[in-house]
Every structure is written in C-alpha cells, then in structure tokens.
Amino acid sequence: MSARLVIMGPQGSGKGTQAALLATRLGVPAISTGDIFRANVKGGTDLGNQAKAIMDAGDLVPDEITNAMVRDRLAEPDAAEGFILDGYPRNAAQVEALDGVLAGHGVGLDAVLELTADRDELLARLGRRAALEGRTDDTAEAIERRLAIYEQQTAPLTAGYAARGLLVTVDGIGQVDEVTERLVAALGARVG
C-alpha cells in the first residue's frame, strides 16, 4: 500500500500512539523525529549530544540537523512505498525541505492528518505521561514551551496544507481505538 502521510497535533494529542497504530494498519513505517532524537541522546551519539539540551528546554533542534536526519531516514528502503511522519515538519522551513526531499524521489504527500484536542485535555494528558514515562522534557516549563512553539510555528502550517487539499482534521479526544477508526475513515480513498 502506498501512503505518504504526515500526522500533526500538539504534544499530548495522542499523535505518537495513533501514528504507530495507523502505520501497522497501513503497512508503512511510523517515523517519529522525537524518537530518533531520543534514541541518539540515549546512545550518546554526536547528534544526541547536540540535541539534548535543546530538547530538555522544549526548543526545536536546528532545521539543518533535523532536515538532514529526515532526508536520510526517508531514503531507507522501508519508506519507499510510504511512511507516517510524526513530529515533522514543525515549521515552514521544514515543510519546504520535506517537499524538496519527496520531489527528489518523484513522489508527494497523500494527506496531512491533524489531531485536535483542547488545551486542558492536553495538559492533563502530558501530566500523566510525565508521571508514567519520566521524559526529561516533560517538566512544566518545557511542556509550556513546546505547546507555545506548536501554536506559533506548527499549527499555522495546516492552512498551507489545507490550501493544497491535503489536510484531514480529526477529533483526537476519545478512546484510542475510536480515534484510530476516525483517522482510517477520514483518510478514505486517499491512501491505497
């Protein structure tokens, strides 16, 4: 199946969970830039060492680093027929970089999924996740910072994708399975 997708939504909207479930369903890899960065931090690589302090503060890792990482990942054979990008693109420069990479492969996005959730629900979920996972960037300050960056830099990207006819917006509140079904239904014939 061919499905080249981006999933967007603020931290805590459940997009990581949904990206993984949807990826299994569609038979494509879920590619989370946050997970790749975290794996590098854990492995003590140069990339990880460069990214750690930035991530802990809730800021964005510089575009040159992030774009190069995504370009390399999308060149892997398992992404040839499709992928779900989770956490990327996050700003206008990354949107442009992604378009360039895909154009270089002679392909384009099939859809951009946007998961919505209100701020109170997000803060409640992020608080629970901080207690469960112990992520070093789930401090109150870093959470605030990440939500602010999302609102300022990432959420506005949906307008551009909507203008290109790619945006599919889905309510992220509900049981995990329910939300997955909504996503599958909303994607409809866009993938296949």
Ligand code: AMP
């Ligand atoms: P996430 O797991 O998506 O919340 O990402 C965790 C952290 O990794 C972010 O707060 C950023 O510091 C970094 N990161 C992940 N994706 C990106 C991206 N597309 N651009 C810049 N930084 C990113």
